[in-house]
Amino acid sequence: MNPNIIIYDLEILKAIPDPRGGEPEVGIEYCEGWKDHANMGITVLGVYDYLEDRYRVFLDDNKEEFAKLLDSRGPLCVGFNSIPFDNEVLMHTEGWRAPNTAICYDLLKEIWNALKLQSAFNVGTHGGLGLEAMCEANFGTKKSGNGAMAPILWQRKQFGAVIDYCLNDVVLSKQLMDRVLAGHPLINPKGGKPLLLRNPV
Numbered sequence: 197m198n199p200n201i202i203i204y205d206l207e208i209l210k211a212i213p214d215p216r217g218g219e220p221e222v223g224i225e226y227c228e229g230w231k232d233h234a235n236m237g238i239t240v241l242g243v244y245d246y247l248e249d250r251y252r253v254f255l256d257d258n259k260e261e262f263a264k265l266l267d268s269r270g271p272l273c274v275g276f277n278s279i280p281f282d283n284e285v286l287m288h289t290e291g292w293r294a295p296n297t298a299i300c301y302d303l304l305k306e307i308w309n310a311l312k313l314q315s316a317f318n319v320g321t322h323g324g325l326g327l328e329a330m331c332e333a334n335f336g337t338k339k340s341g342n343g344a345m346a347p348i349l350w351q352r353k354q355f356g357a358v359i360d361y362c363l364n365d366v367v368l369s370k371q372l373m374d375r376v377l378a379g380h381p382l383i384n385p386k387g388g389k390p391l392l393l394r395n396p397v
Contacts, residue, residue, distance in 0.1 A: 199397055201272045202265070203244040203373060204295075205365045206282050207346040207358050209237030224351055233281075234288040239350045241292075242362040244370050247271070251366065253359055256291070263293035270299060272396055276327045276369045277304040303330075303372055306393045311384070324386050331368045333385035334375070340364040 210227040213220065220226055227235040241254040241262060247269070254262045265271070273295040275282050279302040286294035307325055308315065328339045341349075341361040350358045375382055377397060381390035 198246045198249060199272070199377065200269055201246040201274055201373070201377075201397075203246075203274045203366050203369045204241060204278065204282065205275060205362055205369065206241045206285060207239045207343070207350070207362045208285060209239050209347055209350060210235060211347040211351070212344050221348065224348055230281075233284040236285050236289070236347075238285060238289050238292055239347065239355075240359050240362050241286075242359070242366040244366050245271075251363060253363070259292055266293060266295055272301055273299055274301045274303065274369065274373050276302070276365070276372075278302050279305060301396045303327075303369060303376075303393070306376075307382075307391065310391050310393050325384075327365065327368055327372075329385040330382065331371055333383045333388070335371050337368060337371060339368065 208227070210225050211221070212230060213226050213228070215229075227237075238259075239255070241259070243252040243254065243262070243265075244250075245252060245265075252261075252265075266273075279297055279300055283294045283297065283300065286292045304325070304327075305315075307330070308322065311325075313321055331337045331339075339361075341357070341364075346358050346361055349361075372382065376393045376395055379395055381392040383389075384391045
């Protein structure tokens with residue numbers, strides 16, 4: 197029987213200001229930065245459901261279905277940097293529901309734990325372990341875009357491109373989780389050594 201697990205990832209509505217101080221694009225709405233969870237908004241939430249073996253897309257018009265999914269089964273919710281980012285955005289966006297941290301498995305956090313890194317990000321020790329770096333080292337797969345561009349594309353009404361990008365991140369996260377569930381180590385992109393993550397099942 198397939199495990200009661202979902203993989204999830206979201207894209208935000210408001211763009212992130214250029215950290216180098218570049219001029220904002222005319223006609224594009226911005227939040228204050230990557231920590232401004234309360235003002236980011238949500239455009240799309242992508243999910244892979246292991247139990248039903250299907251991908252799902254949640255937008256404003258069916259966001260309550262995501263809450264029903266959490267309530268009906270209480271699945272283990274797996275993401276990449278999902279506890280400090282996706283969950284915070286969900287929690288601070290009206291009408292959306294965040295999963296309880298107790299039923300969350302954050303792949304990035306587990307990578308840091310396996311490497312015995314502190315929970316506070318330090319670019320010297322924690323850098324180079326992002327979703328694309330991990331998947332490229334292990335599977336030769338890459339992200340299909342840039343998270344900072346997703347809200348700009350959405351505001352330009354390129355909805356299909358953003359949904360496609362979001363679901364590709366779900367696919368990449370699932371590749372990593374499949375290996376964790378199989379009990380196999382991942383390859384650390386920084387040095388190429390095997391890295392065994394905690395199996396939550």
